[in-house]
Amino acid sequence: MxxxxxxxxxxxxxxxxxxxxxxxxxxxxxxxxxxxxPIDERMITQMMAQMGQKPSKKKVQQIMNSMKMQNK
CATH class of the missing domain: 1.20.5 (Single alpha-helices involved in coiled-coils or other helix-helix interfaces)
Structure with a gap:
């Protein structure tokens, strides 16, 4: 060839x-x-509710931001 x-x-x-x-x-x-x-805000809210915590929007945003920082 x-x-x-x-x-x-x-x-x-x-x-x-x-x-x-x-x-x-x-x-x-x-x-x-x-x-x-992937984990989203709804899943974090449900996990906090299962642990007996009343999730606020601010707390959920803090957790999301800390997870994003850990992934970097």
Whole structure:
């Protein structure tokens, strides 16, 4: 096979690999977020209510901000 044929084969393999990799990664992330949804304000409010605390808007915002700072 001439050199040009190998170049075309490599380019096609890279494109197909990128497309397949994208769909595999997309499926993995969708399954991950289905099992582990990100925490939002509603979930914090429910957790505080289960612990017997009366959640205020200010307290919920403080917790959200502290979680964002920990993730950085």
């Amino acid at each position: 001439p050199t040009f044929g190998w170049i075309i084969l490599v380019i096609v393999a890279l494109v197909v690999g990128a497309i397949v990799g994208f769909f595999i990664a997309r499926k993995y992330m969708m399954d991950y977020f289905k099992e582990n949804p």
